[in-house]
Amino acid sequence: MIQELKNSYGHLFEATLLEEISRVGTFKEIPEGFKMIEIGQYVKSMPLLISGAIKILRDDSDGDELLLYFLEKGDTCAMTLSCCLGETKSQIRAIAETDTKLIMVPIEKMETWTATYKSWRNFVFESYHTRLMEMLETIDSIAFLKMDERLLKYLKDKSKVNDSSIIHSTHQEIAYELHTSRVVISRLLKNLENQGKIELHRNSIHIKSL
Amino acid sequence: MIQELKNSYGHLFEATLLEEISRVGTFKEIPEGFKMIEIGQYVKSMPLLISGAIKILRDDSDGDELLLYFLEKGDTCAMTLSCCLGETKSQIRAIAETDTKLIMVPIEKMETWTATYKSWRNFVFESYHTRLMEMLETIDSIAFLKMDERLLKYLKDKSKVNDSSIIHSTHQEIAYELHTSRVVISRLLKNLENQGKIELHRNSIHIKSL
DNA sequence: TTCATACAGTAACAATAGTTACATAAGTAA
């Protein structure tokens, strides 16, 4: 574990902290599609991503869903941090977008590390910062963009985090994450195909140029 | 200043920290409508709100605007924190919603206080937490609610932060903050009036029951 | 008072998004 930790976080944390993390943390491999956190659940440890990607979703009480953002290598979940510290229930759902490797750190360490390690403080604040910025970007998308532009952005992001020009999703799945209906997505995807930007197949979308 | 500080933050911070804040901070009174932060601006001090309210807005490059949330007594601006630490430009606009009293603390203190004072750390994390939650609520509104429901929520919030059942806004101002057009707001407000929930006047809206 | 301006009401229409309904195709299990 210490090696994988060093590869991803070696430039961020001092040696003693890396040492501590590898002592109290647990290394985990999560398969694609695994539901990591559900809304309403209490969270007791925070993830440090080594590789892979996690998608963070918002649900409302009526079963409506919305993709908020993706976590990638070097990220942690500020929402988890936030919930842990406040000891409140999770307000979001987290699902492994790809096979993912990460280190889980028990939340009790937060307090002392924040007091002790400057690098940890910076990391935590940096996480909050990037997360707030991601949230702003999400708000920009849903407030200022039309559905066809949001879909385009979605395809780009999805392609990026999966590091592939082929997206393995059904229209229905995309519709859920953008909080619209399957028919709308099919319609807009067909437009993109007619524009020569993508190719549609069953269960997958081949991105040609966006 | 020390007295106003104690009233609002006495239960949060230990005596030595209160002492420090009153030594390095500057007390300010801001008139309603004053533009406190503009997008793209660098921020060098963080506000601790004593009284009043500040509205935080998001603008995109096309001049589109959207109200994100209000800051009130006991709040600080996590977005400011975030920008200060990252030394990045502000991504938001801040305007005094009412006459406001606050203490400005130079950002250089952040680092040492976070290391030194547990109460300060808690305050900062708590701020991030509430701000993330506010952002989620904003996302819920624009993603899951229709315009009439958003307007209703807007009127409630506005009434609350101004502590008044009379809202002094034009339809155009409301339209900007909800990122829609004046005609749409006029239409929906007229509906609410017909339902007996509000009374419309020039430059003001009297809330009867929401 | 007169003029100019800002504010609000409303109709008519356009654009976007959501819904319903049904057809067809591709995969899967028996």
Added chain:
DNA sequence: TTACTTATGTAACTATTGTTACTGTATGAA
């Protein structure tokens, strides 16, 4: 193979939101 399920395509329609255009009215300045 057949039967069944899941995914997609598409038309027709509705609902919501946004736009344009024009009205009258309140308010304040000249």
